[in-house]
Amino acid sequence: MNIGAIYNLTGDQQNLDIPSSQGALLAVDELNSIGGILGKNVNLLLEDGETDTVVIARKTEALISSNPDMPVIIGMSDTDVVLAAAHVAAKHKRTFITSGATSPLLPEQVPNYLFLACYGDNVQAAAAAEWAVNTLKASKVAVLYKQGMSYTELLRKYFVTRYIELGGTITVDKGYTVESFPALLTDLGDADLIYLSASPNEVISEVSQIRAAGVTVPILSGDGFDIGEGWQKLPDEDNSYFTTHADVGADNKSPAVIAFRAAFMKKFPGHEPDAFTALGYDTVKLVAATIEKAGSTEAQAVREALSTMQKFQGITGEISFTAGNPIPVKSVALMRVDRGAEKLIQEILPTSVPLP
Incomplete structure (x- = not known):
């Protein structure tokens, strides 16, 4: 089972997107350790957007063309680069979930196919x-x-x-x-x-x-x-x-955060997770919960299941979507x-x- 992911591993956005991509990779490992999604192993098809909107649009197009059964693409932490990917995804009726781009205008710019896993600015x-x-x-x-x-x-x-x-x-x-x-x-x-x-x-x-x-x-x-x-x-x-x-710091006493930190530092020795790591992690887990809810990887079924997702509990807080509002209400x-x-x-x- 393929999940597309575009993160800027180079360029101006790498300070946010490298941690997010690491969180996403950790989530995939954890999902596969318990049987994947709908009983199928999960592959994260990770591409470097290079903080370049032309590159991002081209790589999004290529991801969809090469993987017609891929229902969702996730990634990135900035409005301008997210739009470059999300417009292409919407053209092909694929859902794009941004893990960290916080503009509350995004859903209006790509209606029906762009969701936020984070709060708005x-x-x-x-x-x-x-x-x-x-x-x-x-x-x-x-x-x-x-x-x-x-x-x-x-x-x-x-x-x-x-x-x-x-x-x-x-x-x-x-x-x-x-x-x-x-x-x-x-x-x-x-x-x-x-x-x-x-x-x-x-x-x-x-x-x-x-x-x-x-x-x-x-x-x-x-x-x-x-x-x-x-x-x-x-x-x-x-x-x-x-x-x-x-807050995913060492002094956070939440059992979920403690477990998340331990798993992250085992996979990426010598590095500390941050909030963007947790956002990437949560976004993959949200995709998994959505596909399980839909009972299918068909793109339309997944989008409809996501639009009504309620009380998904992530490291960064609870995610619920209401009709017509693909931005969750979360604390800061x-x-x-x-x-x-x-x-x-x-x-x-x-x-x-x-x-x-």
Whole structure:
């Protein structure tokens, strides 16, 4: 039984997608150890999208052409690259499940055939805004966001909307490029917090530049900051925070997380799982539960079974889909960067979420 998977194992998205692909591979091993799906061994047909939309579209087309019995393709963690694959999948009436792309606009862009295994950016941005106001007591925020990237622009939009609703003041709200970023740090107003909506591959560089500029206020962001072992490159940083999908750290006492960590580190010695690892893992397990529910690998039957999936329990939380809404409602993990490690602060379900 074949499950298609496209992850960017090279290029700008590799910090998120390599862990996700590892989680997916671990899930396949576990499924096969208990008899596979519907009694058949599972093969994960993993392709490297290279963080290139042209390559992704071509490889999606090739996957479907070579495997006409493959009902589902999973993968990737960014809106722009997911769309390149999902449009091709929909053309061939195949379901695409993104494990980590969080734009709540995605289902409208590929109707009926694109599902999220993660929450939407409007949920995590609202959680961040509520935590900034209610816990940090941050009354003034400087918002910096990378231009030309759907993820960073949408995350910034939803955060600003919810933060202003809560009575906060935006001192600076500016887009940037890699080249223009340093100049922004000379005038952040009297902000007591920076909301930095950044590309994952630029997080270390930009946080380093902020601190080198003498800016000491807390930095808050979304799941693009969930770069796992990447934070070891900034061993002194302890005042950055971010929203993400789950806490899978060593101090989590959940039996499910403990078992997941042990299995992961046995398969990938010397590496720590992160939330994106768990998302890849959950997505494969979700596909398995869906096919078992459908009792078939026929593409239409699988899509219909997925659209009504209820209370699938994953490492990253419970997944349920309601009619016409292929985005699950899930809580948000608020994390702190603690000298090279990531530590859970709290779980948040925001009280109000901006519309997509």
